[in-house]
Amino acid sequence: MKNINRRNFIKKTSLSAAGLAAATTFPFTGSAQDTRPKSALYMGGFAAQKLETVRIAVIGVGARGPAHLQFAASLPGTEIVAICDLFEDLATKWAAVVTEMGKGQRHQNIATYFGDEDKWKLMLEEVRPDMVFIATNWVNHAPMAIEVMNKGAHAFVEVPLAISIEELWKIVDTSEKTRKHCMMMENVNYGRDELLFLNMCRQGVIGELLHSEAAYIHDLRTQMNEVERGTGSWRTYHYANRNGNLYPTHGLGPVAQ
Structure with a gap:
């Protein structure tokens, strides 16, 4: 498994799942190709050396x-x-x-x-x-x-x-x-409610899971007025210039577990 080219694997499986039509608009560029040095080591399972302080x-x-x-x-x-x-x-x-x-x-x-x-x-x-x-x-x-x-x-x-x-x-x-x-x-992965539901799923309390949906629904219009030092000084520009869910992991993180 360590020798699998992860970038090409992700690219191919994503495109085959989405279909050729979606592939024409998916933002893959040359950077999706594996140009890493061969000495690069996969970090899955890696544990850094223990520090006393x-x-x-x-x-x-x-x-x-x-x-x-x-x-x-x-x-x-x-x-x-x-x-x-x-x-x-x-x-x-x-x-x-x-x-x-x-x-x-x-x-x-x-x-x-x-x-x-x-x-x-x-x-x-x-x-x-x-x-x-x-x-x-x-x-x-x-x-x-x-x-x-x-x-x-x-x-x-x-x-x-x-x-x-x-x-x-x-x-x-x-x-x-x-x-x-x-x-x-990703703090939502570790919220009390999310961990409660995760534990219920793992314990089989609510039966077999067949389908899940996730979203990020959060009214943050008040932040747009925080222009002196708050997030309104920069976050609003992301809303204006980027079309999409800017916090996908808030919804997908707990569901993915």
Whole structure:
């Protein structure tokens, strides 16, 4: 199985399932061909070496980032070493919150980076974290994840992981090359309701599943007015320029399990 050309396999099975008519509009490009070096190793089943203390950095502490930051800080064996955001007050605020959480024993002397869109790169160079949470606007997700892995850290990325097929393959290539994990943090997979229904399905409580449908129905018009620092400053443009379900994994993730 390890020798199977996954890109061509996915391409051929997708096209045969969709039919030739759909194939004419499916956005496969030259990047769908396998141009990876032969030394690339499949990451399925890979487990990184255990670390006694996981040094963690966070990029983006506006909306989603603080939840990841506080959750990671609460886990044993973690150390928050750096926080990066465009805005100084957000970076310093959450550094202070997490420092207090450490009660003088952990998460001390957290480095903060702010004021420039490329400060996260300086953070990676200076701090050299073991893993990085990425909770920024969508266009930055893939480039940041790729650079994080290239700098020797594992990447944990908010939904969506990327905004194009080409970016997704670059992430796969980089993960295989660097032997670093890259995970999309699809929170809906792990919600209490979703796990409840998943357990019911596995226990056979509701009988045999024959068909499933999934969708992402979420009224986010209020976010369009958050233009100063909120998602309205960038997310609205995705709605205007991209026709489709921008969060397909919210619905498909739990159903796929």
